[in-house]
Amino acid sequence: MERDVPLSQLVAQLTSDESPFALQQDSDGVFAYRNAPISLPQVIETARRDDDACFMVYQQDRWSFQRFYRELDTLSHWMVAQGIKQGSVVAIACRNRPEWAIAFCAAARIGAIPAPLNSFGRKEELQAALEDIQPALLVCDKDRFVRIEGDTSVEGCRIIVVDDKNNNDDLAMAYQTIIEQVDTTVESLPMPDVSSEDSALILFTSGTTSRAKAVVSSQKAVCQSLFNIDFISALSGMSSPEKVKKIMEKGMSPVILSAVPLFHVSGLHAQFLTALRNGTRLVFMHKWDTNAAYELMKTEQVTQFNCAPSMLLQLFREPHPDKQAMIQQLIGLGFGGAGVPESLMEHVFKVMPDQMIGIGFGMTESNGVASAVSGDLFRQHRDSSGVISPIMQVKIVDPIGQELPPNEVGEIWLKGVSVMKEYLGNPQGTAEVLRDGWLASGDLGYRNEDNFLFIVGRLKELINRNGEKVSPQEVESCLQRNSAVKEAAVFGIEDEMTGEAVIAVVSLAQHEHITEAQLKHFVSEHLASYKVPSQIHVLERELPRSPAGKLLRKEIKREFSVKTDAILAAS
Incomplete structure (x- = not known):
């Protein structure tokens, strides 16, 4: 396929009635892949093998x-x-x-x-x-x-x-x-x-409340998501013929290094279940460690690695003797769809000119489906989060829910076959995000005339630390359970190594004294380690409030971001 063939023509060819990715539309106008499996039991049985080839x-x-x-x-x-x-x-x-x-x-x-x-x-x-x-x-x-x-x-x-x-x-x-x-x-x-509508999977997602929500997905939603990964691969391959040719000439068997947790869609759908369906070897890491990652790349001849941007940055900085050889050995490299530093992306494109570099954006609630792209299409639209999937409708809305035209920024709403059924036991939470079949993402972005999606920020106050989402309210609530703390404010600041660092500012109750180290230990006893603040500023004065009594969070963040930057730079 010639590189200058319009994207719309490639998608039309791939989704035509004669194609494996042929589409069908239901009475609600929702598209689905006609030839996708209908259930996880079918996926597992179709992939069944009884040989000695190494799988994991x-x-x-x-x-x-x-x-x-x-x-x-x-x-x-x-x-x-x-x-x-x-x-x-x-x-x-x-x-x-x-x-x-x-x-x-x-x-x-x-x-x-x-x-x-x-x-x-x-x-x-x-x-x-x-x-x-x-x-x-x-x-x-x-x-x-x-x-x-x-x-x-x-x-x-x-x-x-x-x-x-x-x-x-x-x-x-x-x-x-x-x-x-x-x-x-x-x-x-x-x-x-x-049946295709029976519940197939429950995954947990971080929210702006103190309790993670249980996302229930149907058999159809999960299977359509898996088939969409095949579509992305086909589209990327057709639009990157020279790269595919060079990859084929290497003659290497695909091997995936799995460092992303399997409890995320990026680990479960895009790595484990895709490896099972394709008969690809999957190498699990006991825990993330850059030196161990290079050793596994070397011994297992790893060709594919999906990661958070912070992990790749650490790999590039690791002084491993085989670093250059292992980077060039990779055939594919994938990122999440937001928070990738521009300088890192430029470096990746420079040192990996022949690899299939890809990016994707999705949510747990959409089984990871929204937009994705790899290869030449991504290099040509490197500030995007990919091409919108043919099984996902995307609209950008203003604060009152009115759809915006192309190239205008608003909240991203999704509607498609892969969207969740509900938050288990949480009808109020479900109703807040599912509106007439549309999933309100809480992310800000825009789409262009060529159907690329661009992420520019988020409405939700979630902190993205090494790919894990942290709710400021949850950390604040935990801190305020300590009798020495009168009030707390938690926010994220940009951090080169982790994407965002979790920062807390606390005001002590009268006549109380507690150290930063003691507070960090207290939080670690109640919350996961990635939620423990990197820095806790302990104050004996009250936090600033508006005349109405609300915490002035922007003012607090502005003041203590400067102090935190200095501390992190010196550490």
């Missing part, structure tokens, strides 16, 4: 497709024997590792609803999530088991611990014990009778 790597362990499906079948049989059935919720809380993937697929395969939790959460956060979703089973690692003190606080919820062979008691059962005790010759179970 974790630390010193290697998992073939045969082992993956054997243990998946074993665990799914055990789940059914325990009374876990279609519609039951199975929570997962552990690091990225093969057992996470097996638990997810075993639950989905029987028609149950996998519900990955944010594994960074502290006891209160994890138990709040479990309370919201009321799972029949929790699959976790020892760290999370200890963190919740072996108690899900959900009546009848069983626990499997994936990395402790000795954990077999009334509280929990060891994963390995199940695998060894259940007949390993079991065959896969019959396909569950699930």
Whole structure:
């Protein structure tokens, strides 16, 4: 395909009736891919392989497709024997590792609803999530088991611990014990009778309130999202023929380095489930470490890496002897759709001229679908967040909900087949973001005449720290639970290493004294580590307020951003 073929013509060709990406439209005007799978059980079965090719790597362990499906079948049989059935919720809380993937697929395969939790959460956060979703089973690692003190606080919820062979008691059962005790010759179970509208997945999203919301998605929504990833790849390949030719000439088998948490759509949909569907090797990192990342790139011949901008910046700065070779070995590199420093992007394009560099924008509530692009199209529109998906309608609205013309900035609203069903048990929260079928994103941006989407900011006061969203109100609420704190203000400031740093300013109660270190420790006991402020400014004076008594947050941020910049620069 010639590079100068108009984008609209490429999309039309890819979505024509004869194409694998042919579209169909329902009575509400919503488009969907006609040939997409209809359920996660179908996705899992279609991908089934019974060979010794390596599928997953974790630390010193290697998992073939045969082992993956054997243990998946074993665990799914055990789940059914325990009374876990279609519609039951199975929570997962552990690091990225093969057992996470097996638990997810075993639950989905029987028609149950996998519900990955944010594994960074502290006891209160994890138990709040479990309370919201009321799972029949929790699959976790020892760290999370200890963190919740072996108690899900959900009546009848069983626990499997994936990395402790000795954990077999009334509280929990060891994963390995199940695998060894259940007949390993079991065959896969019959396909569950699930419809495209049945619930398939629960993911948690950060909000501007103190409690994460449980996002429920249908089978159709998840599967359409997965098929949309195929469409993005096809569009990017057709528009980047020279790059594709050079990649093919390398003759390397695709290998993905997975450093993004699987409890995010970027880790679950774009990496794990896509790797499963395509038969691609997936290399899990125990935790993010730049030197370890380079070593894995070298030993596993990694070709694809998706990451937060801060992670790539750290990789470029790591003085590893094989850095240049490993960067050039990569075939593809992907980012999230906002917060990528321009200087970093320019450097990436300079040092990786022949690679397929891509970007995408989406939400948990849309299963990651909104816009995406890779290859030459992205290099030609490098300040964009990609091409709007053919299965997602996007409109830009003003503060009263009126649609704006191209190139005018407003809130981004989404409508499409991949949009969530609801926030579980939260009808008010659902109604606030779903308006006549449109999902209000809370992000500010515009679209141009060529159907590219551009992100310029957000309405929500969320802080983006290393790709994890932090609610200022949640951190403020936590700080104010300390008896020494009278009031608190939390905000984010730009930070080269993390994207944004979490900064707090607190006013002490009368006759109270507490140090910054003590407050950080206090927050760390209640909230995940990424929510702990990088800096806490402790004041013995009151925070500034308006005549109406409201905190002057902009004034506080303006004053203490300068002081924080100086502290961070010196650290």
